Amino acid sequence: MNAHSFFWECESPPQCFIRQKFTRRTADLSAKQDKRSRILQAAVKVFAEKGFYNAKVAEIARKAGVADGTIYLYFKNKDEILILIFEEEMERVIAHVRAEVEQEGNVVAKLRRFVQTHLKFVRKNPKLAQVFQLELRQSNKFIKEYTGSSLKEYLNIIGQLVEEGQAKGVIRTDLHPGLVKRALFGALDEIATHWLLLKNGRYDLNQSAEEIADIFIRGITAEPPHEQHS
Amino acid sequence: MNAHSFFWECESPPQCFIRQKFTRRTADLSAKQDKRSRILQAAVKVFAEKGFYNAKVAEIARKAGVADGTIYLYFKNKDEILILIFEEEMERVIAHVRAEVEQEGNVVAKLRRFVQTHLKFVRKNPKLAQVFQLELRQSNKFIKEYTGSSLKEYLNIIGQLVEEGQAKGVIRTDLHPGLVKRALFGALDEIATHWLLLKNGRYDLNQSAEEIADIFIRGITAEPPHEQHS
Amino acid sequence: MNAHSFFWECESPPQCFIRQKFTRRTADLSAKQDKRSRILQAAVKVFAEKGFYNAKVAEIARKAGVADGTIYLYFKNKDEILILIFEEEMERVIAHVRAEVEQEGNVVAKLRRFVQTHLKFVRKNPKLAQVFQLELRQSNKFIKEYTGSSLKEYLNIIGQLVEEGQAKGVIRTDLHPGLVKRALFGALDEIATHWLLLKNGRYDLNQSAEEIADIFIRGITAEPPHEQHS
Amino acid sequence: MNAHSFFWECESPPQCFIRQKFTRRTADLSAKQDKRSRILQAAVKVFAEKGFYNAKVAEIARKAGVADGTIYLYFKNKDEILILIFEEEMERVIAHVRAEVEQEGNVVAKLRRFVQTHLKFVRKNPKLAQVFQLELRQSNKFIKEYTGSSLKEYLNIIGQLVEEGQAKGVIRTDLHPGLVKRALFGALDEIATHWLLLKNGRYDLNQSAEEIADIFIRGITAEPPHEQHS
DNA sequence: GATGAATGAGCTTTCATTCAT
DNA sequence: GATGAATGAAAGCTCATTCAT
Numbered sequence: 025m026n027a028h029s030f031f032w033e034c035e036s037p038p039q040c041f042i043r044q045k046f047t048r049r050t051a052d053l054s055a056k057q058d059k060r061s062r063i064l065q066a067a068v069k070v071f072a073e074k075g076f077y078n079a080k081v082a083e084i085a086r087k088a089g090v091a092d093g094t095i096y097l098y099f100k101n102k103d104e105i106l107i108l109i110f111e112e113e114m115e116r117v118i119a120h121v122r123a124e125v126e127q128e129g130n131v132v133a134k135l136r137r138f139v140q141t142h143l144k145f146v147r148k149n150p151k152l153a154q155v156f157q158l159e160l161r162q163s164n165k166f167i168k169e170y171t172g173s174s175l176k177e178y179l180n181i182i183g184q185l186v187e188e189g190q191a192k193g194v195i196r197t198d199l200h201p202g203l204v205k206r207a208l209f210g211a212l213d214e215i216a217t218h219w220l221l222l223k224n225g226r227y228d229l230n231q232s233a234e235e236i237a238d239i240f241i242r243g244i245t246a247e248p249p250h251e252q253h254s
Numbered sequence: 255m256n257a258h259s260f261f262w263e264c265e266s267p268p269q270c271f272i273r274q275k276f277t278r279r280t281a282d283l284s285a286k287q288d289k290r291s292r293i294l295q296a297a298v299k300v301f302a303e304k305g306f307y308n309a310k311v312a313e314i315a316r317k318a319g320v321a322d323g324t325i326y327l328y329f330k331n332k333d334e335i336l337i338l339i340f341e342e343e344m345e346r347v348i349a350h351v352r353a354e355v356e357q358e359g360n361v362v363a364k365l366r367r368f369v370q371t372h373l374k375f376v377r378k379n380p381k382l383a384q385v386f387q388l389e390l391r392q393s394n395k396f397i398k399e400y401t402g403s404s405l406k407e408y409l410n411i412i413g414q415l416v417e418e419g420q421a422k423g424v425i426r427t428d429l430h431p432g433l434v435k436r437a438l439f440g441a442l443d444e445i446a447t448h449w450l451l452l453k454n455g456r457y458d459l460n461q462s463a464e465e466i467a468d469i470f471i472r473g474i475t476a477e478p479p480h481e482q483h484s
Numbered sequence: 485m486n487a488h489s490f491f492w493e494c495e496s497p498p499q500c501f502i503r504q505k506f507t508r509r510t511a512d513l514s515a516k517q518d519k520r521s522r523i524l525q526a527a528v529k530v531f532a533e534k535g536f537y538n539a540k541v542a543e544i545a546r547k548a549g550v551a552d553g554t555i556y557l558y559f560k561n562k563d564e565i566l567i568l569i570f571e572e573e574m575e576r577v578i579a580h581v582r583a584e585v586e587q588e589g590n591v592v593a594k595l596r597r598f599v600q601t602h603l604k605f606v607r608k609n610p611k612l613a614q615v616f617q618l619e620l621r622q623s624n625k626f627i628k629e630y631t632g633s634s635l636k637e638y639l640n641i642i643g644q645l646v647e648e649g650q651a652k653g654v655i656r657t658d659l660h661p662g663l664v665k666r667a668l669f670g671a672l673d674e675i676a677t678h679w680l681l682l683k684n685g686r687y688d689l690n691q692s693a694e695e696i697a698d699i700f701i702r703g704i705t706a707e708p709p710h711e712q713h714s
Numbered sequence: 715m716n717a718h719s720f721f722w723e724c725e726s727p728p729q730c731f732i733r734q735k736f737t738r739r740t741a742d743l744s745a746k747q748d749k750r751s752r753i754l755q756a757a758v759k760v761f762a763e764k765g766f767y768n769a770k771v772a773e774i775a776r777k778a779g780v781a782d783g784t785i786y787l788y789f790k791n792k793d794e795i796l797i798l799i800f801e802e803e804m805e806r807v808i809a810h811v812r813a814e815v816e817q818e819g820n821v822v823a824k825l826r827r828f829v830q831t832h833l834k835f836v837r838k839n840p841k842l843a844q845v846f847q848l849e850l851r852q853s854n855k856f857i858k859e860y861t862g863s864s865l866k867e868y869l870n871i872i873g874q875l876v877e878e879g880q881a882k883g884v885i886r887t888d889l890h891p892g893l894v895k896r897a898l899f900g901a902l903d904e905i906a907t908h909w910l911l912l913k914n915g916r917y918d919l920n921q922s923a924e925e926i927a928d929i930f931i932r933g934i935t936a937e938p939p940h941e942q943h944s
Numbered sequence: 945g946a947t948g949a950a951t952g953a954g955c956t957t958t959c960a961t962t963c964a965t
Numbered sequence: 966g967a968t969g970a971a972t973g974a975a976a977g978c979t980c981a982t983t984c985a986t
Contacts, residue, residue, distance in 0.1 A: 059946095077307040081981060082948095091947040093983075102981065161388055162307065203445065203465050210444025211437035218436055235433050243473030289970090311956060321972045326957065519967095537767045541960060542969095551968040553962075562960065621848055663905065663925050670904025671897035678896055695893050703933030749949090771977060781951045786978065 060098045062088040064112070067105045072151035076106060076162035103163050110160060113152060114174035117145060121181055131189040132245065136237040138182060139212065143233045146216040154220050157213055179205045186244070196246050208240050290328045292318040294342075297335045302381035306336060306389040340390055343382060344404035347375060351411060361419040362475065366467040368412060369442065373463045376446040384450050387443055409435045416474070426476050438470050520558045522548040524572070527565045532611035536566060536619040563623050570620060573612060574634035577605060581641060591649035592705065596697040598642060599672065603693045606676040614680050617673055639665045646704070656706050668700050750788045752778040754802075757795045762841035766796060766849040796849065797856055803842060804864035807835060811871060821879040822931055828872060829902065829927040833919045836906040844910050847903055869895045876934070886936050898930050 066087035070079040081102055085092045099105045124141045128134045146153040160166050182205035189195030215232050296317035300309045311332055315322045329335045354371045358364045376383040412435035419425030445462050526547035530539040541562055545552045559565045584601045588594045606613040642665035649655030675692050756777035760769045771792055775782045789795045814831045818824045836843040850856050872895035879885030905922050 080979090085948095092949095092981090093947055094945085096982070097945070162305070199465050199469065200462075203462055204469070206444045206448055207441035207466055207469060210440040210442070212440070213444065214436045214440025215433065217440075232430075232433055235429055236437055239429065239434070239437060239473035240469065241473075243469035243471075310954090315973095322956090323958075323973065324971055327970070332956075540958095545969095552960090552970095553968055554966085556961065557966070659925055659929065660922075663922055664929070666904045666908055667901035667926055667929060670900040670902070672900070673904065674896045674900025675893065692890075692893055695889055696897055699889065699894070699897060699933035700929065701933075703929035703931075770975095775952095782977085783952065783979075784950055787949070792977070 059088070059090055059094065063090060063095055063098060064105070064109055068109055068151050068155055071106065071109075071159045072154045076102075076159040079159075103166065106155070106160060106163050107166055109152075109155060110166070111174050113156075114178060118174065118178050118181065120145075121178070125181065125185070131185055131192065131194050132241055134185050135182070135189075135208075135241060138185070139208070139237040139240070140230070140233045142212050143216065143229045143236075146219065147229050150220055153216060157217050157220070179209055182208055189244075194246055195244050199244055204240075204244055208236075211236055211240070289318075289320060289324065293320065293325055293328055294335070294339055298339055298381050298385055301336065301339075301389045302384040306332075309389075336385070336390060339382075339385060341404055343386075344408060348404065348408055348411070350375075351408070355411065355415070361415055361422065361424050362471055364415050365412070365419075365438075365471060368415070369438070369467040369470070370460070370463045372442050373446065373459045373466075376449065377459050380450055383446060387447050387450070409439055412438055419475075424476060425474050429474055434470075434474055438466075441466055441470070519548070519550055519554065523550060523555055523558060524565070524569055528569055528611055528615055531566065531569075531619045532614045536562075536623050539619075566615070566620060566623050569612075569615060571634050573616075574638060578634065578638050578641070580605075581638070585641065585645070591645055591652065591654050592701055594645050595642070595649075595668075595701060598645070599668070599697040599700070600690070600693045602672050603676065603689045603696075606679065607689050610680055613676060617677050617680070639669055642668055649705075654706060655704050659704055664700075664704055668696075671696055671700070749778075749780060749784065753780065753785055753788055754795070754799055758799055758841050758845055761796065761799075761849040762844040766792075769849075793856065796845070799842075799845060800850055800856075801864055803846075804868060808864065808868055808871070810835075811868070815871065815875070821875055821882065821884050822935065824875050825872070825879075825898075825931060826927040828875070829898070829930070830920070830923045832902050833906065833923040833926075836909065837919050840910055843906060847907050847910070869899055872898055879934075884936060885934050889934055894930075894934055898926075901926055901930070 063084065066084045067079070070084050070087060074080075074083075079102075081095060082092050084105070085095055088095075095105070099108065121138060121141050125134045125137050128137045183201045186195055186199070186201040186204045190197050190199075190201070215229075215236065219227070219229055219232075293314065296314045297309070300314050300317060304310075304313075309332075311325060312322055314335070315325055318325075325335070329338065351368060351371050355364045355367050358367050413431045416425055416429070416431040416434045420427045420429075420431070445459075445466065449457070449459055449462075523544065526544045527539070530544050530547060534540075534543075539562075541555060542552050544565070545555055548555075555565070559568065581598060581601050585594045585597050588597045643661045646655055646659070646661040646664045650657045650659075650661070675689075675696065679687070679689055679692075753774065756774045757769070760774050760777060764770075764773075769792075771785060772782050774795070775785055778785075785795070789798065811828060811831050815824045815827050818827050873891045876885055876889070876891040876894045880887050880889075880891070905919075905926065909917070909919055909922075
């Protein structure tokens with residue numbers, strides 16, 4: 025089990041998905057980081073439960089165990105909390121997904137692993153996933169002003185795999201990678217949203233991952249998919 | 255050009271997507287319908303531009319050319335406006351999509367037509383599409399209380415095609431129709447959202463439709479897709 | 485049974501306490517009067533049930549079976565309805581109470597009869613009484629602008645009896661009639677209000693009338709009360 | 715002059731009728747109490763001037779020198795301000811009246827003192843008295859939901875005196891204490907209201923107190939009133 | 945840095961009144 | 966006269982944000 029797996033397998037996400045950026049050197053620094061983390065963790069919960077607009081800063085503060093005003097020492101405003109949750113977590117998610125994908129030897133297996141890893145994240149971090157999928161869209165500042173590279177970078181993991189596959193002749197060259205990446209992401213997103221709204225799932229996301237992967241791999245590979253020897 | 259095509263091809267959506275339910279018999283009825291329609295049309299615009307929470311009832315009223323209070327003669331509250339936009343339009347969209355799909359002779363062609371029709375709607379009614387895709391999720395009442403059959407019904411158009419295809423041996427039986435329908439819908443939704451956020455499109459949604467259709471049809475059909483003789 | 489007794493004894497007050505001012509000459513006039521009456525009757529009910537400020541003009545209209553706007557053909561505004569209910573009814577009440585009181589031969593018996601008649605009215609017309617006692621005080625226009633002579637006139641029935649009694653040596657001359665009349669009226673009002681708020685009475689207002697009368701007659705008569713030969 | 719007399723004699727009621735509950739220990743506590751007090755004081759004024767329904771929260775805030783929102787840090791809503799004014803003041807009034815009454819040696823003198831004290835309060839705190847008498851009845855929540863023990867307790871001061879008098883044979887036993895207390899209270903209330911509406915009095919409330927007391931004492935005592943040796 | 949009381953702009957919704965028909 | 970759809974001013978209340986301590 026490596027560093028990443030701890031994160032992904034943890035059953036109590038709040039304790040792990042906001043991490044300490046630097047090695048703690050002093051108790052003060054540590055306390056500071058704690059406070060920031062606690063606010064972000066609390067925000068994830070409240071956003072997930074209430075939605076962005078109905079989430080009250082006061083409630084986030086209460087859940088984080090800090091004063092209302094303290095939040096504004098760490099974040100410019102409510103929108104920024106949301107955006108930072110997204111950016112910081114995406115950074116981690118991207119690193120993790122990249123590492124997972126790299127463990128596979130060929131493009132098709134990498135795509136399959138991507139799909140598996142994406143839905144595993146949703147399963148392990150449902151509240152965070154809900155914030156990513158539903159609440160982010162409620163912030164005007166996010167949708168209209170945010171030109172976040174994180175999301176693009178995440179999508180590009182798929183895009184690059186597609187391009188790589190096209191270069192190797194494994195993936196049909198008549199498809200736009202930019203479209204494929206969005207189509208796959210959209211499919212995963214919708215499956216995940218449905219699972220989340222069903223109160224964390226009556227059905228098996230792992231099974232869904234296999235089906236989605238199958239559909240896309242068959243759909244985009246150049247030949248009738250002989251996955252084993254791409 | 256039939257009745258439907260007028261709707262789908264119109265370049266000024268507001269004038270056509272809210273229709274008169276009954277043949278106008280008196281000027282009064284007409285005026286009344288006009289007012290209700292104008293409010294809904296105005297709401298679509300404002301919701302699309304500002305988002306649900308930042309949309310002010312006063313602005314909807316101004317855009318509709320009515321007084322603030324008038325809105326409450328036709329709708330119970332702001333949430334209800336959103337929900338009614340959705341319900342009334344979905345009803346139409348479903349009927350239209352069904353009619354389009356029925357014009358094709360086989361399951362695969364029907365799926366392709368579904369994809370084409372979906373993205374055509376987005377292209378022709380961008381603001382409405384944006385409300386469907388983004389703003390609806392901002393209304394708590396919508397997300398948490400609305401068990402809308404409209405959306406389910408829409409998804410079921412795909413679901414039924416999949417089941418039909420599976421029965422006929424055209425579509426792989428190892429896939430869950432419930433998953434396929436969401437995966438396809440999610441893919442289309444994501445493509446559409448991206449196109450909408452790009453300020454109505456630098457690229458060709460028609461082309462995207464073909465690619466998406468190709469991917470899914472290849473992905474879910476039982477044999478290497480010989481689309482022509484399903 | 486005379487004309488008055490019909491009014492006072494009626495068990496369904498709404499039908500009788502708003503009367504036709506003039507002999508009907510035409511059906512139109514009659515209809516007109518009906519409409520005005522119906523509005524006043526409806527207003528009494530709604531004011532009594534909801535209180536003046538929470539009474540909606542639209543509800544009065546609905547209960548009266550007329551359109552909202554129609555009310556403004558008969559009354560200047562909501563306050564005026566209240567004031568006119570008061571004035572018109574007080575006119576009748578005063579006439580009735582005077583007639584009752586005149587049937588008695590001496591001042592003390594007249595006072596006793598006043599008390600009895602007042603509480604009998606409350607018992608027979610609880611909604612109207614409630615409007616008189618509670619809702620009238622909610623209308624600013626009533627309290628601050630109304631220099632109604634009706635109420636003064638009603639109070640003066642007592643005041644005149646007191647003065648008459650003082651002139652005849654039956655009532656102590658060290659009391660101000662202006663104070664006695666208010667004290668007695670206030671006592672009756674409080675008893676009535678309590679009875680009304682108790683949902684029209686667990687206890688016997690007739691008995692209360694006798695006690696109140698006893699207290700005041702003893703309290704204000706010059707000699708130990710020999711009521712029989714004043 | 716004792717602690718109470720300061721309250722009752724003060725010429726600037728607002729400064730005294732909202733008191734500091736605890737000895738101030740810190741400036742913070744003091745400021746907090748001040749703010750709450752200032753709001754209540756301002757509310758009394760505005761309610762008295764405008765009536766409950768026409769009193770605007772914004773005006774109370776302005777008069778109290780706080781922001782609109784601050785009021786909601788101390789009170790749940792407008793109705794609660796009214797109810798708390800009533801409850802907190804009644805508590806004080808009851809204590810004061812009890813203390814006054816206890817200074818007298820016999821039931822008759824106690825009743826007289828009650829009457830004097832009641833009207834003295836009205837004279838010294840006209841705005842508060844007006845709120846008690848007029849505005850409280852405008853709040854639906856007050857009338858319909860408030861089962862205030864304060865008012866009952868106040869009325870019971872009279873009721874207990876009457877019972878005590880009956881037990882001692884001083885007061886007629888054929889009278890219901892529950893009726894006597896309401897009759898006396900109603901009489902005082904009406905006198906007070908009239909005095910208040912006359913813009914704080916053309917006539918002498920002290921004189922009125924003596925007359926009211928005389929009437930009731932004569933009216934309810936068992937023997938021709940020889941007040942001196944009850 | 946941390947606090948949390950205070951702020952006040954801004955919102956939805958209501959409803960007495962009007963007026964075109 | 967009668968209607969009732971339309972009006973639009975008005976106000977209670979919320980809550981993100983600030984700032985004195």
